[in-house]
Amino acid sequence: MKLQNLIKGCNQSLPDSFSQIEIEGICHDSRNCGKNYLFVAIEGSKNDGHEFIDAAIDKGAIAVIHQKSLKNNHNNLPFIKVEDTRRALSAISNTFYGNPSSKLRVIGVTGTNGKTSTTYFLKDILEKTGRKSGVIGTLGAKFMDLSIDLHNTTPESLELQFILRKMADMGAEYVVMEVSSHGIDMGRVDDIEFRGGIFTNLTQDHLDYHITMEDYYKVKKRFLDKPMTYKIINLEGGYGQRMYSEINKTSSKMIGFGRANGEVIISNIKHKNGLIEFKLSFDQKEFSFQTGLIGDFNIYNLTGAILAGIEEGVDILEIEKAVKSLKGVPGRMEKVPVDSNYSIVIDYAHTPDGLENVLTALKEGCEGRLITLFGCGGDRDKGKRPIMGKIAGQLSDYCIVTSDNPRWEDPDSIIDDIIPGIDSTDVEYIRITNRKDAIQNGIDMLMENDIFLIAGKGHEIWQSIKGVDYPFDEKKIVLDYLGKEIPDH
Template identity: 40%
Template sequence: MLLKEFASLLKHSNLYGDPDTVITGIKTDSRKVKSGDLFICIVGHHVDGHQFTEQAVKNGAVALVIQQDVEWNVPKIRVKDSRYAMAVFSSAFYQYPSHKLKLIGVTGTNGKTTTTYLIEKVLRDQSHRTGLMGTIQMKIDDQSYNVENTTLEALELQRSLDLMQKNKIDYCIMEVSSHALEMGRVLGCHYRTAIFTNLTQDHLDYHGTMDKYKQSKGLLFSRLGNTFSDNPENRKYAVLNGDDPVSNYLKKITTAEVFTYGIDQEGVDVQATDIRITSKGTNFKVNTFVGSMDFCIQLIGKFNIYNALAAITASLLEGITLKSIKESLEQVKGIDGRFESVYENQDYLVIVDYSHTPDSLENALKTISEFAEGKITCVFGCGGDRDRTKRPLMGQIAAKYCDHVYVTSDNPRTENPIHILLDIEKGIIDSGMTGSQYELIVDRKQAIKKAISNAYAKDVVLIAGKGHETYQEIHGVKKDFDDRLVAKKVIRSIINDDPSI
């Protein structure tokens, strides 16, 4: 593209220099700039891209996008908001890829990852080529890619959608975080369906209040557009959790056709009844706007019923039969780090789960309490440099459901780990749990080892907070750490009476 073509995309922009400068790429990281690139100076919370224009120009940037003056003799486009400009320019540069595939976005505090994977499974079984973006990874058909954020920055997102489109992907199913919505990462994305899972306390360090958190989630639905179409391919759908009161707000702000799912609320479009949860799976009947059918999924817990209902609703909207959806979902054995069992022939149950919010921890522990025959033990912590108000709440929840609690490090980041543990302990003490029922152990490996070592037949040990993550961030440094691998090694060492394993 030519520089003047970028400038023409914004009414309020000023172009300085040669308008016919040819742009062959876009970058926001000066270290990655190559000859022919347009460098966009993003103003972030901690870093200002304007400070790195010298490196960008030396690396070959032929033009800059700026919010403020910089002293470099290269063509420039000055804009009011470089982050907004990044979304506009990257969409145009990659020729609006989200218009060329069907984009399904899933937002909510909990359940996003599982819901996206369930939808992907159903669509793939119908011979659709799928892409997936989320917390665990990005996938294009069978190829996996590592990701740093749940939702990519606008430039990387559009580049990835373009790559999917070039690989003839039919559907992209993606997690959409509140941060991404607030920061404009998904501006310009042409969503076909937006799904809401739930809203519970999280990220208040960023959003400040639950109301602002709710409003951020609402952006996905309000941006679905304000038009209708007689072409079924152009219609927009909002799939909402009818049991969550936030859905009433989302209904008001979207023009899309609304479909609701749930368990407790009467009148939803897709409802689960006759629920039976065991340690092996979950049985329920689904009543939908196209008929009813019994499901027997291998995923455990009421929260996974909600995830399944969201996936069922979205799949029905794509014209897939209820019978086909049932066959697909019943084959799913589990999602990495989501209520995942670690089994090495022991006579007690060890579960690793990503639950790192009060609601998700309570969901996991409540589910365990419904089938546990022995004692319940929980190993968990809270992330550093994040919402401190949820720490005592999670302590209270652990104390409510558990016989013993090991409070340990999660990703302390730059915080002193013991300070995080003490915040959690306040909630445990307020719940009346005695000192003999819980321990504070900063070293996560030692906490897992002690919890499993004290487990007996039919007991359940929940290791919560990190799930699929394969690292632990301490003092700003990421080190290899996988709860599942640590638990396996501990179990093997106990079974083989070999502490060296």
Template identity: 40%
Template sequence: MTELKNILYKVAINAVVGNTITNVNKIEFDSRKVGQEDVFVAIRGSVSDGHDFIEKAINQGALAVICEKTPDVIVNGVTYVEVQDTQSALAIMASNYYGSPSENLKLIGVTGTNGKTTIASLLYMLFKKAGFKVGLLSTVKIMVDIEEYKATHTTPDSLMINHYLKEMNKAGVEYCFMEVSSHGIHQKRTEGLAFAGGIFTNLSHDHLDYHNTFKEYRDVKKIFFDNLPEKAFALVNKDDKNGVFMLQNTKAKQYTYGLKSYADYRGQILENSLGGLLLKLNDHEVWVKLIGTFNAYNLLAIFGTAELLGLETIETLQLLSDLHSVSGRFEYMISENKITAIVDYAHTPDALKNVLETINDIRTNNETLITIVGCGGDRDKTKRPVMGNIAAKLSNKTIFTSDNPRTENPDKIIEDIEKGVEPQHYKKTLSITDRRQAIKTACQLANKNDIILIAGKGHETYQEINGERMDFNDFEIIKKELKKLNK
């Protein structure tokens, strides 16, 4: 049990009805999970409003209610706390409830459109190899040092974030690397957290179903940097025109990285092949197992962060050379009959373009590049024709298929993608709604030395159709299909 008054420390309160000097059990924002002597936080969501469930929460035993509007009917014995913003209040309360766990480790946030998962995950690996106890909060998984937990969102809710940070405290974790999504920032899930640093990767077309305009999407990302404290560092990609914009108004110490610009952490690609990259990082040469220009940027951000967190340069370079790709991020295999299969999470136009350009840079052009791509349902529709255009233009053959259609008709999604294909590329494309069949067809079309790219789902091990999640793993399926060709 914790005293309500202590949980409300630093929350902007408008009014109180009742007594805050009372002990409460736990905090909940889902009325279905409320139990005896809990605090219920009424959040206004895009689908439902928690204020409509205040009565239900009280009937289930809530002792206190945090709301933006105090109900007309007051129940005796229940404390009502009216606040400016319940999302912000929840984040601050969650931190207070768990004893401000972010203050007891160095928490680094990674934000941007592409590269968040790779950078956070590789930083986790690098610092583990350096001998530290490390935490990770990512799209793929949550790590409390060596204990692994399943991730459900890019940025979990405030209660979950602080719960895992508290577990990290218990495990003696010194550094935690965390993906920070635009949704998470907008919904104030990261408020109340003490960040020691922030990394900006890049900004391109994504999530416009949620943010409405690119400007709104960009400005939300900037909030993260605006809120960094003086003691923190802000490390941004100077080659992205939005990088310097992120630094405006930040109180944090400012640093930059880039391949094209003069920056604090400068990189140069000396060699780029399917075997890896030879890079020059601030006058030091290093060979790494990762592939492509986009990974050169990721490695620059990792190099800069490691230096800013106090690792020695030579040790950092040695550790970089030992890193391997993250699950579903340019993950590849070469079959017995010499067909290369690549699985990548590229689900935005910019990410798809980066991956295809990387493949085209390192191949001889004697091979056929076959791309399998789709777009998610119930998400930003404006990017569909753009992705269709990029895939058809930069591949020799393209198969449009289902991604996670969710509640949308997959054929309609594919029609939207096809609209972006220019007439001269029509003959290079075909559409197969069934994703498994699309992968099978690509394998049948491929000859020795050809390359198959399966884009969009990456690390995901499911396909979501009509609200149901079914087992589906791109990498495992193409492995099986290519094996069949060897028989």
């Protein structure tokens, strides 16, 4: 693609001598640059792409986008200065891959908790009713036999546009994707055309990045202010109601749902024979749903997915059938197949609200003790640590406080931050820094009818310590310790 055509979304012009340069690829990591590539220098939290411009050129880059003032020592190459290279990368990537979101029906799900579950529920509803659907998020990018592991819930715009192009070329009709606050704030979704948006909730998380809940809210609102055909908002909680009242409603159909108010009312929640039954009322009609998923919080995730399915023209009776056969999401209230008189559950809960939801759901059906193993991630919001300690102490019969992903922090210091919260309760607990040892200790404690919750990492199969990701598959650790085989998937 000609350089001038590629940067047209950046409102920049080039001298004739540069405008016709043929660009064969784009990179923002100098290690990934190739011959005739355009390098976009992004300033990150740890590395600054401006320091790797020479390395990118050595690898074959023939043009550079930058936002800092530089001395151009490569006068034979175009150096193009923009106000924000991240947003420029989004526009350039979209152009390079031919605006793939315009060829798809992209539905974005944002919120603190429930994004992954909601995306998978909606993907399954669409697929079970004959609509080819891909998914992008915490568990990676998946469509048919395409499976791409992702470092971020919402990948960088270059990778995201590549994935959308790939899915479109493979015949996808829909892509349901998680939209993280980091992804929004860093401009990764700026140039994606979203058909619909779903807001799950907003609770404390990521305050290491956003600093305040108000700033966190405003970032989420920025996504939901984008033009869309419909916007679906969970009204349970103050932030949902505020979001519903404040977001841009121009040319968008607004659908709020909750137990007490909204266009859609959730009612008649019943637990029966290991199933949850509930009703949704809208347009003066009432519809019944039944699911084998665990936890009332999943009713809200399901409702968002159901309503999006309805907006996409799926017959309500087909949705009822699809919901009844839905299976859980990996690492979300996932029972490890131990075939014992106790239960071991793995869940991704790593926020105060998420942990409270999971523990409340498990406690309801627990005939023995509820034993909770948890920690908190390093280099992340420190304010939530004692809060999670208190929640775990209040809702558990016994706690094991351990490491999560300590990253660059001292794991014992993280546990020290958790302890004041757990000490404010009467629960008995132990601290074991090594997470594998902690898991094995918890298994050794189990008696008949106990439930052992291993919280915080869910689907993750690694543990991040001092910049190194070590293999850490909790399901495998449990089954190996019990001498049981890992089942085929």
